[in-house]
Amino acid sequence: MISKKLAIAAAFVLLSAGASASMAFAQDVTPPADQAAAPADPAAMPATAPDAANPNAMTAAPDAAAPAAAEPAAAPAPAAAPAAGEGGNPYGLYALWANGDFVIRGVIILLALMSIGTWYIFFMKYFEQAKMLSHSKIVDKKFWASANLNEGIETLPKGSVFRAVAESGVTASSGQGTGLVNLNDWIGMALTRQVEDANARLQGGVAFLASVGSTAPFVGLFGTVWGIYHALIAIGLAGQASIDKVAGPVGEALIATAIGLGAAVPAVLLYNFLVRRNRVVLEKIRGFASDLQTYLITRAK
Numbered sequence: 001m002i003s004k005k006l007a008i009a010a011a012f013v014l015l016s017a018g019a020s021a022s023m024a025f026a027q028d029v030t031p032p033a034d035q036a037a038a039p040a041d042p043a044a045m046p047a048t049a050p051d052a053a054n055p056n057a058m059t060a061a062p063d064a065a066a067p068a069a070a071e072p073a074a075a076p077a078p079a080a081a082p083a084a085g086e087g088g089n090p091y092g093l094y095a096l097w098a099n100g101d102f103v104i105r106g107v108i109i110l111l112a113l114m115s116i117g118t119w120y121i122f123f124m125k126y127f128e129q130a131k132m133l134s135h136s137k138i139v140d141k142k143f144w145a146s147a148n149l150n151e152g153i154e155t156l157p158k159g160s161v162f163r164a165v166a167e168s169g170v171t172a173s174s175g176q177g178t179g180l181v182n183l184n185d186w187i188g189m190a191l192t193r194q195v196e197d198a199n200a201r202l203q204g205g206v207a208f209l210a211s212v213g214s215t216a217p218f219v220g221l222f223g224t225v226w227g228i229y230h231a232l233i234a235i236g237l238a239g240q241a242s243i244d245k246v247a248g249p250v251g252e253a254l255i256a257t258a259i260g261l262g263a264a265v266p267a268v269l270l271y272n273f274l275v276r277r278n279r280v281v282l283e284k285i286r287g288f289a290s291d292l293q294t295y296l297i298t299r300a301k
Contacts, residue, residue: 101230107223107256114212114219115263121205122270129202129277135160136284149295161201165194165289173296184297191289198285202278206271213268220260227253 138155139162146152149170156163172190173183181189228250 103226104223111219111259111263114216118209118212118267121208125205125274129281132161132281135162139288161198161285162288168194169292169296187293187296191293195286195289199282206274209267209271213264213271216260216264220257223256224253
């Protein structure tokens with residue numbers, strides 16, 4: 001009987017030991033719920049939970065990470081751009097002069113001289129015409145109001161075209177050198193020579209404006225063609241045919257044409273203006289010569 005009870009007690013102890021071993025194994029295999037909810041990155045826990053033993057750890061960590069965040073990744077170096085000229089424009093007049101050869105520079109200098117010559121001649125002829133027009137007013141107010149011809153000549157300024165015409169008419173009316181020529185024709189020829197001299201004086205320099213107006217655009221076009229030719233050669237050697245590589249040099253070469261037009265257009269307009277005023281002045285001189293011839297012939301009779 002006692003041996004049976006001992007056998008039952010031994011079996012119970014064995015079952016209890018097996019159950020305890022199973023529970024211990026289950027605890028080792030299955031992690032706790034709070035460990036399962038922990039972040040996957042173990043490196044994140046020190047950042048949120050400062051070390052109790054080191055109170056400066058929390059402030060030291062951000063300070064150490066700050067320089068790394070403040071320094072962004074180095075950007076790739078930009079492509080080399082052409083040297084910018086005045087005003088920050090890499091393709092302008094300054095760049096055209098700096099990068100151009102002797103042909104481009106010669107074209108620019110020639111066009112600049114054409115433009116300067118145009119404006120110089122215009123102002124010179126304009127003031128010359130204005131002086132002649134003022135002398136014509138003296139003729140109307142004082143010359144014909146004088147008591148005699150010699151007194152009327154003295155009212156005209158020295159060097160005036162009208163005075164030269166009057167003196168020539170007086171000399172011709174004296175009959176010197178007439179010979180077989182009629183006095184009327186002789187006086188007429190003398191006055192005509194003075195009128196033609198005045199016309200040549202008025203026309204002097206005006207032809208330059210016409211030449212500039214007709215040739216300056218072609219000089220500028222030659223500079224443009226030359227510049228485009230060298231720009232295309234440079235692009236071909238560089239092996240870059242993008243729009244920014246083509247448009248810049250070609251547009252820079254077109255500046256020569258713009259300069260040519262800038263010299264030609266004012267020259268044409270100023271030429272037409274001077275020619276129109278020359279006609280007005282010449283008509284006044286011719287009218288004075290015709291009236292003087294009539295006066296001299298009448299006085300001779």
